[in-house]
Amino acid sequence: PRSYPVYTLKEVQHHRTLADGIWVTLGKDVFDITEFVDLHPGGNRILLAAGGSLEPFWAMYGVHNQKHVIEILSAYKIGEL
Numbered sequence: 526p527r528s529y530p531v532y533t534l535k536e537v538q539h540h541r542t543l544a545d546g547i548w549v550t551l552g553k554d555v556f557d558i559t560e561f562v563d564l565h566p567g568g569n570r571i572l573l574a575a576g577g578s579l580e581p582f583w584a585m586y587g588v589h590n591q592k593h594v595i596e597i598l599s600a601y602k603i604g605e606l
C-alpha cells in the first residue's frame with residue numbers, strides 16, 4: 526500500500542476555492558475534489574463541504590452511502606490527516 530502525505534486540518538481549510546483547489550476530508554482521508562466539482566450529480570452543493578469534512582453533509586444526503594460513490598471519491602485521495 527502506498528503512503529500518503531500528512532496534512533493538518535488547517536491546511537485542508539485553506540483549500541476551499543477553485544483557485545486554491547477544493548479539498549475535503551472523510552475520516553482521516555484527504556481528497557482534492559477540484560476536478561470533480563463540475564461532475565457532481567448534486568451540483569454546487571458540493572462546495573458546502575469545501576475545506577472541511579464531508580460527514581455532516583453525507584449524513585444528510587444518504588445517497589452517498591453507496592459503494593460506487595466511495596469509489597469515485599477514492600480516486601481523488603491526496604493525503605491523510
Ligand code: HEM
Pocket residue numbers: 549558561565566567568570571572573574579582583586588589591593594597598
Ligand atoms: C448525489 C458524489 C458531496 C449533495 C451524488 C452522486 C454522487 C455524488 C456520485 C450520485 C449518487 C447516485 O445517484 O447514485 C459526491 C462526492 C462528494 C459529494 C464524491 C464529495 C467529494 C456532496 C455534498 C453535498 C452533496 C457536500 C451536499 C451538501 C448531493 C445531492 C445529491 C448528490 C443532494 C442527489 C442529487 C440528485 O440525485 O438530484 N453525489 N457528492 N454531495 N449529492 Fe453528492
